[in-house]
Amino acid sequence: MRKNFVFVCFFIFQSFFAIGQNIDFTKSNFTGKEDGLKEASANIKKGDEFYRAGTFMYHKALEFYLKANDFNSENASLNYKIGTCYLYSSFKQNALAHLEKAKKLNPEVNNKLYYYLGRAFHLRMQWTTAIEQFELYKKRIAQTSEEKIPNVEKKIQECKYGIELMKDTLRFSKLPDSLRYKIENMGASVNSQYPDYRPVISADEAILVFTARRMNTTGGGMDPYDGKYFEDIYISNNEKGTWSESKNLGDPINTSNRHDATCGISVDGQKLYIYLDDTYDGSGNIYECKLDGRNWSEPQKMPKAINSRYHESSASLSPDGKTIYFCSENLFEYPGQGTHDIFKVSQVIKDGKTEWSEPENLGTTINTQYDERTVFIHPDGKTLYFSSEGHNSMGGYDMFKSVYNDSTKKWSKPLNLGYPVNTPDDDVDFVVSASGKHAYYASVRPDGFGEKDIYRITLPADTTVYLTLVKGNVADESKNPVKAKIEIIDSKTGKVISVQESNSATGKFLVSLPSGKNYKMNVTADGYYPQQKDFNIPKGEKYKELEVNIIMKRKVQMVSIDGEVTDEKNVPLQATVEIINNATGEVIVKTTTDKLGKYLSKLQAGKNYGMVVSADGYLFESLNLDIPPDKERMKIPPIRLKKIEAGKNIVLNNIFFDFDRATLRADSKPELDRVAKVLKENPSMKIEISGHTDSKGSATYNLRLSEARAKSVVDYLISSGIEKSNLAYKGYGFLKPIASNDTEEGRQQNRRTEFKVMEIDPNAKVTFTSPKEEGGGITVKKLPEHVLKADKNNDGKISADEIIFLIDNFLDGESDFTFEKINAVIEYFFEQD
Structure with missing residues (x-):
């Protein structure tokens, strides 16, 4: 009995011990489950191949590791690798559980476990625990890997910065709602189940352009390095406060199976700066696209002053269009602080041409020994937002703000924007509206639609911006949009502050101007008289929008x-x-x-x-x-x-019809009256009016339309007093072209109405003498029947007395003349007077 009790106790002890025991993928641990073990081992082997390839292939390794983990989740090495892979994915929050489990199963599974545990706690903003894990890792590598210690110490310092920055956040959270951040997801019209990020906006928040990695990417391909769709650029428009369904910008901006990403946009939204993955030289470069009406131009590579044979990742154009800030790793030609630094180039005049200057590094106030990856210059022209791994970052890249002092010509000490803009992860996307009321950035948050989503932050109400957005339309006197050059001049100095263009399709323009100056706006366009506007923006004037509409008078x-x-x-x-x-x-x-x-x-x-x-x-x-x-x-x-002979024809070029109908337009009347006049002067003339079309549409449809149009012309001539018996009409459709139907010009010539003389008696014509001359009137060699009846004296002429006689009889109801026939006789009489 005692032996049985001891055996049961031993069995229970062993079972409890097995709960925290590392279980290797061996046959002895999985008796009877050999098939599952074989499959799990194969998945681990495949995962290890991708794992050894480097962090860029961790996403592929993770797929196989998770399958093996479904079979056996109690293996320290596998949990360590899964946790590591998650740290390099978009789902970093999943890493901690696997890393803690790996430590529980085998604390010695890998020295770097403690570094990754520190990173996992760091990302969850558990600052003190993260520091403890980093310190443990330091002790473990102190004797063998001293070169890694500076990186660990930086992580510890980031956690300490995080503690301090969160104190500010705690104080901030106690402020009234109007003085706190409000974060809103941009919604399903902008975001998708795929990564959406790198937002850029026009100064007035009218358009939002961003990068996404969606299924409808141009070419439909995936990047083999991370298994995601290639980047494309998308756009959404602010329509009275509602963002439109985002659309792929398509050709020519997005290219097939290459990365195309947003970098920056001009204040008026007319110039877009994009990143293109130039695979042929192994670098990424910045390109400029211009909005011409409603269409974007072919991307043009920026000059060598900006692009190099190294990597350029971000660009932002100053509001006056004269300076570009950009990030580059071109530190070999232009030495800097870290791997990527922020530079600027400015417009200069050289040999009468405008060029970009040599790059200028923004210096140690902005750039650090670490990387600066993105940059955005605010529409006020002096506030710089940028991402950096240096300064007092709480982890990865944080967003910072620095303001340029015009007096000292120096940038202020960068200010960390704090939580929730910044997190212990990489935060690189941040742009601010001209008003200072809103910022746009990308983040992975619980309320997202997919991986990264774009969010709008409503900034504290005490945010003050001193600038004016001058916006409006340029149109002609008929309210048609005009593409015009808009030059802003400092009235005091005469210096040209900014040169913009209004959009050719909409006439819209937008200019950002700082407060405290008098300005002159000169507006010019080819074929129009120049226009000028003067306005004053007082010093200390807070943000406002000034609407200025320009009417151009055509020369x-x-x-x-x-x-x-x-x-x-x-x-x-x-x-x-x-x-x-x-x-x-x-x-x-x-x-x-x-x-x-x-x-x-x-x-x-x-x-x-x-x-x-x-x-x-x-x-x-x-x-x-x-x-x-x-x-x-x-x-x-x-x-x-x-x-004027039988068989001769002419094209009536000034007869017009409503589109797709046989209705004569009012502007056809002069031409029709000319035809009527010819017929009245030649009363024996019989004509055919023929209608013709181009080859668009069916033969039956075109025959009917052309005949209906020819009939409309004949009906008008009859109403003008022309004898019906002298008129015929016919529709030929596209059977008698006079030009090729392969071109629009040819088709236009084929859409016509013709006048053809079918029959005429050369001796039957009307000549005129003035009624004021003795015996004057209309001399008739062969009068039409109704005119012959009017010649009561039988002298071959129509006199004034005979016309009066016709009218009297008509009014007495004793005449067989119609009003139209009497009118025709009167016209003959007075035509040469």
Whole structure:
């Protein structure tokens, strides 16, 4: 009995001891589970291959280690490796549990365990415990790895800085809500389940541009080094306080299966600075893209003053556009403090051209022996935000703020922005609005949609910014946007402060100006008279937005037009040339050709005109002239008039229809009235009006549309008093092209209305003499029937008395003449008066 009791006690003791026992992946530990052991061992082996490749492949190693851990979670070495991999991932918070377990299972599993434990506690802001673990690690390596001690001591110092900075945070938390940070996730319209980071904003917070690693990346590829999608650049617009659905900027900014990332943006949002992974030379460089209307230009690589054969990671343009701050590891050509430092270049005039100066290191006040990775110059032009591993960082990269003193020409001592902007992890993304009310940054937080998300911080209400955003639109007198050059000048010194351009598609512009000066704004654009605005921003004026809208008055640009008129045999003709303002229908020029058939005239550029050339005995010719605003001379192609004969045709170039319809536009009336006049002067003439289209659309559709349009013309002519029997119409669709349908110009020529003489009696024409002359009136050789009836005296003329007789009979109801026929006779009578 006693033996059995002892055996049971021993068994229970062994079971409890096994709970904290390291279990190796051996057959003796997994009897009956050989298949699972084999698979787990294979996963560890595969994981170890990636683990040995370096930290950039830890994400791949972690996948296999976690599978092995599902089989056996009581192995110290495996837990140590899993914890280590997590520390180099986006899910660092998962590291501590595995590292603590590794220590519990085998405290001697690896000397570096205590360093990683310190780092894991550090990331959780358990400062004192982290310091204890770092101190343990120091003791363990003191005799064998002295070179590692400075790095450990830095981590200890970071924890001490963290303790001090959190004291400030504690004091800060007791302040009223208006004086505290408010952090908001930007929401699902901006963020995704994938990493979203590196936000940049226009000064007025109208647009947000950022980097993301999403499934819809250009090319759809993944970076083999970290297993994530390649970086692309996305944009979201602030639409009355609501951020629009973010969109991939696409071509030409984003490239296929390469990293494309945001670096910076100009205050007006018209220039974007991006990082491109230049794989061909092994470095990353900074490129500039310009917004032209609504489209971004092809990225242009910044000059050698900024880009080098080394790595450039961030850039920020000053509000006046004259200085670029950037981060570079080009410390071989331009010695600095750490691996990456912050530099600046400024615009200089060299040989009459604007260039960027040689890089200038910002010096030891800003740069440290450690890395400075990102930089942002505020729209006030003097407040610099940057990330650094040095100064009093609480861990990794922290964000700092320094202000430039114009009097001393020095930067202030950098201020750590503290928690929650900074954490013990890397914090590199931080930009501030012009108003100073909001900041935008990326962080991994519990309320996120994916890995990193973009957040907006509402800064304390006592944040004061002394600048004015001058914003507005530049438009012409018809409210059309104008691309204009906007020059800001210091009224006192005459110095040009800033030069910007308004957007060609929207007319919008934005300029950031410091308080305490009088300014002059000069606005110029090709083809317009310059405009000027003066305004004063008093010293001490706090942030405000000043709306300035500019109306540009177009210069009256005159264009010379010239050409020649001949018959079909190139014999010069003395012809009448009329030019009509198509917008009003008014004849603004009426001239005649000289003996050589030549003509010359001047017109205001930037308008649309109709042109009609006519001569006795010939069909008139019409043209449509669309004159560009900057045109100085326009040569009109030779015009060859056709005699009024059967079979001759002309294109009616100034007949217009509503889009996709057969409705005549009002500006067609002058052309239609000219056709009516020709028909009245030639009463025996029978014509066909034909409609033609281009090749777009089906044959049936085009035949119907062209016929309906031709009918509309005939209907108008009938309403103008032309005999229906003299008119025919037909639609030919695209069966009779006069130019190629392969070009827009050709298709435009094919969309036309034609007038063709089908039949005419050359002896049946009307001649005129003035009614004021003795026996004057209309001499008729072959009068139409209704006019013949009006010739009561049978003398071949229509007199005034005969017209009065017609009208009296009509009014008495005794005439078989219609009002239209009487009107036609009257027109014949008075036409030459």
